[in-house]
Amino acid sequence: MRELSIVLVIGPHASALFARDGQASTLRRNGDAVWLPVRTTEELSGVITAVMESYQRPPDAVLIPLVPDGDCDDAVIRREFSRWRHALHASIGPKAFVLPSYIAIYACLGANGDHAVKPVWFGDAIDISAMPSVAGSAWKHAQALREQLDQAWLTAGQPERASRAGLGHAVFDWLEDVALLSILSSLANTAPFSLRGVLLTDTGHPPMRAGAWTRWLIGKTGLRPPLMTSKAHPKPLSLPSLVATAPKASVRARKARWYKPYDRALHAVAVSFCVLVVSIGVSAWSNNRWVTRVANDLEAYTHKPATYADVKPERFESLGGHSEELTHHASSGVPAGPGWGLYRGNSLHVALEKAIAPWHSPSGAAQSPLPAVTIDNLSLFDAGKTTLKSGAEPRLKSVLELIRANPDKRILIAGHTDNVGTSTANQTLSEARARAIRDWFVNSESLPVTRFAIQGYGDTRPIASNASSDGRAANRRVEITLVPDS
Known part of the structure; x- marks a missing residue:
């Protein structure tokens, strides 16, 4: 086994590739590689260390599977992959080596009653012999795969092949529609990973139940792909080959x-x-x-x-x-x-x-x-005051929806004033008002204070001329902005 290639399978759908007859295995081996599952972000660093100690070299590649028809809806899938991306960015960090990574999408592009039929793969072959190149874009790889599907349609001359190509395009339409493609690209390019390719496989058998992609397809086209009967046992998901083979x-x-x-x-x-x-x-x-x-x-x-x-x-x-x-x-x-x-x-x-x-x-x-909310100071504070007035809470509650919908974002609260008064007094006033708003969010919603950053700019960043009353009113404001955690 020391002479075989080592491929890590990571991400929230990694376990799906190692489930056989209701039991989860710790690895899978085919003719040219050993595939190791990494089911949680906490395991990844330990698995890489164990491989390097046992094999005296890092793993050869990383596979990130996506199962569109799992048990989750697209919002949960998007959140899980985002969680992996943020966790890897925080825990793994740069390494002395680069791991080529591949995204593999498993979908049923046409049910086949013959369970002996092998899955059909499209896209970039996993080639561990070449040196890792500059990190690529999942969108560009997806466009190349779309062209491959078009060629399969043109040259096949068979209706089922044309149907498979059309459904393959629909998978990527779904990925772009639910904003998953860029999240996958970011995950596959998180150091020490470097995205090398995107693969799409026709599993050949329908899912047990309609998942995120099937529900999207039904909503967009009215098509209702067949589902597997409750008496049938789902086949385990296949693994791609490490080298491209010429068809006989x-x-x-x-x-x-x-x-x-x-x-x-x-x-x-x-x-x-x-x-x-x-x-x-x-x-x-x-x-x-x-x-x-x-x-x-x-x-x-x-x-x-x-x-x-x-x-x-x-x-x-x-x-x-x-x-x-x-x-x-x-x-x-x-x-x-x-x-x-x-x-x-x-x-x-x-x-x-x-x-x-x-x-x-x-x-x-x-x-x-990036989303931001601007509130004029008159809605929140009386002139020259730093305590919220009684009518301010409804205005701030409208911002809570933005904060609740983005639990992985930090919040920057910036206070601004016009140029009336001294610059020192305006600076102190703007910072105190930003702090008062932060304290209201923390106390009313039990939000951690570490999610917030406050900044007082005083009169240094006007957005209108202070020569008129309307301009000065526009400059007296508070800006609340979401900031990515990284």
Whole structure:
């Protein structure tokens, strides 16, 4: 076993790959690797240390599985992967080595009654022979996998293959719709991990019950995929291969050598015509999918409540990814899938740039928006006072929804004044008011004081001119902002 590759399986769904006949195993071994489960964040450092002591080398790779049709809804899945990301960032830290990591998504893309049929894998093969490269983006790997699904659709010539490709696209539509893709990317790039690829497998058998992805699919399309009967036993989830293997030639391909010349010519014409028809159909479908996906992201980003502190920036990142993709098409040419004269990327690009333009920094780089609430001092304090007045509580209670919805965020409370009075007095007043608001949150909701940071800016950061009464009123304010824990 010392000569075999060592792959760690981590994340909230790691246990699903090691459950057989209702029992959990401590490892799995196939022909080329030993796979070790890491079921909690607390175990990871110990497992890496044990591998290095036993094998005199670090693990060869890390696999992060995602089971969309588990027992959790998408909010719980998103929260669990975010918890892993924050815990790893806090506990593991930089290492003297880099572990290539892969994201594996397990979904049923078409039920098959034959349990002997092996799962079908799409995406990047796990290659531990190459040196780890610069950390990649899950979104870019997902786009490459989408193109692979399109090619499988074009070349398969079988309805079930086309259905599998379409459902494969739907899996990534779900990942982007519920803002999971960027969380997975961050987790897979937390030191010492470096994201090397994304894999998608068709498990070949339906889940026991409708999970997050199936419920999303039903809501979006009305399709109701079959579920496994209660008497059946679910198959254990498979493990990917460490190397890509070339498919064996089919019987039809071996017989092609004996075709007569005119049979081959006729066959080539028929295939070319079918490919042309299918290509135009795929082009129309691809463009419609692009328009729908970008429109959905724009709609969700525009109307998503500010209480969703993680989702709002992740939607913004998704829009940036769309814009980057369309910019690449504009400079390098339109890909084959959405081409054929039906490409609509140029108009989409204009809408995307208009949406994200307000969030570009002066240097030109995109900066993700963080939720913030601004309250004028008149609503909270009497003139010159640092104690909350009686009508302030309803105004502050509206901010509690933002704080409750983001338990993993810290809260920065910043006080500001106009330029009336001395700078020293204004500085003291603004800081005292920020402290009073913090104390109200802590006392009324039993929130830990360590979640809060207070800052008094006095009159140093006006947002309007102090020359007018309206400008001075705008400058007398309190800003409450969520800050990522990291």
